[in-house]
Amino acid sequence: MKHYDVFGIGNALVDILVPVEDSLLQKMGWTKGIMTLVDSEVQGGVLVTLDGHKKELRSGGSAANTMIALANSGGTGTYTGKVSEDTYGEFYKQDMEKAGILFEVPPSKEGHTGTCVILTTPDAERTMLTHLGISTTLTKNDLDLDKLKKSSYSYVEGYLWDGPSTKEACVLAMEESKKAGVKVAFTFSDPFCVNRSREDFLRLTKDYCDLxxxxxxxxxxxxxxxSKEEALKFVSKLCPNVMMTDGSNGAYVSENGTISHVSGFAVQKLLDTTGAGDSFAAGVLYGLTHGFNPERSAKWGNYVASRIVQEIGPRLSVRLMGRQEEILG
Structure with a gap:
C-alpha cells in the first residue's frame, strides 16, 4: 500500500493574479496568451504599472497546480520545489500545506522565491510573466527518495528541463521511480519546452515514462x-499511456496504442484558462490512483478542468472530494 498517490516535482512559483483590460496589455507591449521569462527588474516594472489593480496570491507552478487540484479531488501527495527564506517562500509553504499537499523542501538562504505575474483579460486568456528566481536551483539532493518510493506515481513537469541541476533532479526521480515500481508521469508543459528540448523529450518519453x-x-x-491525430499516434508509440487534451473538444486517451476520445463538459462562463491542463492532469492522476480506468480518469480530468476555467486563477473554490460518483455516474 502506497502512502502517497503522487510525488510531484516542479518549479515553485508564487502566482500574482491580476485582471487587466486588453488596452493595458497592449500598452505594456506583451503578447497575449503566452508565457514569457523575465528578470526581476522587468517584473518589478510591470508590478509598478499595475499599482492600484486588484492582486491575489496563490502558490503555483504547473506541477504544484496539479498537486493542489489532486488534493481537492481527495488525493494525497507531496511536492518538491525550491523557495527562498523570504516572505513569498513562507507564503508558498503555508499555502501548499493549507491546500493539503506536503511541502518540506528546506528553503534556500539566498536568492528570491520565483514569481509569476498572470495577467487575465476579459476573454479569459492569460499572459504570464515569469521570474523563476530560486526555483531553478532545485537539485537532486532536494528529492526525498523515501517519500518518492512510498508514492504510486511520480509527476514531473517539462518546465524543469531548463537547467543542469533541475535536469539531474528529473532524471534521478525517474530512475528511482523505475527501480521502486513507482509509475512515471511526465507533462510536456508547453510547445516551447518541446521545441527547445525535443530530442531529450523523445528520449525521456521512450525510456522512462508510463504516462x-x-x-x-x-x-x-x-x-x-x-496533424493532431498523427501526432498522438507518434507519441503513443513511445509511451504506453498518453493523455492528450484538445481544448473544448475534451481529451484523447491512448492505452497501449488503442486511442479513444473522451468528451468534455459544458462551461457556463469561461473566465480564465490558467491551470486547465494542470487540473486535467490532477483529475486523471486521481482517477488512476483510485481504481478508475483510463477513460473514466480522463472524464474526471475533463470535469476538473471544466471547473477551473470558470474561476479566476488556478485554484478551485469548490471542493470536489467525494463527488466523483455523483458527477460521473
Whole structure:
C-alpha cells in the first residue's frame, strides 16, 4: 500500500493574479496568451504599472497546480520545489500545506522565491510573466527518495528541463521511480519546452515514462507533424499511456496504442484558462490512483478542468472530494 498517490516535482512559483483590460496589455507591449521569462527588474516594472489593480496570491507552478487540484479531488501527495527564506517562500509553504499537499523542501538562504505575474483579460486568456528566481536551483539532493518510493506515481513537469541541476533532479526521480515500481508521469508543459528540448523529450518519453500528458500543440511539436491525430499516434508509440487534451473538444486517451476520445463538459462562463491542463492532469492522476480506468480518469480530468476555467486563477473554490460518483455516474 502506497502512502502517497503522487510525488510531484516542479518549479515553485508564487502566482500574482491580476485582471487587466486588453488596452493595458497592449500598452505594456506583451503578447497575449503566452508565457514569457523575465528578470526581476522587468517584473518589478510591470508590478509598478499595475499599482492600484486588484492582486491575489496563490502558490503555483504547473506541477504544484496539479498537486493542489489532486488534493481537492481527495488525493494525497507531496511536492518538491525550491523557495527562498523570504516572505513569498513562507507564503508558498503555508499555502501548499493549507491546500493539503506536503511541502518540506528546506528553503534556500539566498536568492528570491520565483514569481509569476498572470495577467487575465476579459476573454479569459492569460499572459504570464515569469521570474523563476530560486526555483531553478532545485537539485537532486532536494528529492526525498523515501517519500518518492512510498508514492504510486511520480509527476514531473517539462518546465524543469531548463537547467543542469533541475535536469539531474528529473532524471534521478525517474530512475528511482523505475527501480521502486513507482509509475512515471511526465507533462510536456508547453510547445516551447518541446521545441527547445525535443530530442531529450523523445528520449525521456521512450525510456522512462508510463504516462504522458500533453495538449495537441505539444504533441504536434514532438511529432514534427501538423496533424493532431498523427501526432498522438507518434507519441503513443513511445509511451504506453498518453493523455492528450484538445481544448473544448475534451481529451484523447491512448492505452497501449488503442486511442479513444473522451468528451468534455459544458462551461457556463469561461473566465480564465490558467491551470486547465494542470487540473486535467490532477483529475486523471486521481482517477488512476483510485481504481478508475483510463477513460473514466480522463472524464474526471475533463470535469476538473471544466471547473477551473470558470474561476479566476488556478485554484478551485469548490471542493470536489467525494463527488466523483455523483458527477460521473
Amino acid at each position: 504522458v500528458f500533453c495538449n495537441a500543440e505539444e504533441a504536434k511539436a514532438l511529432a514534427a507533424s501538423e
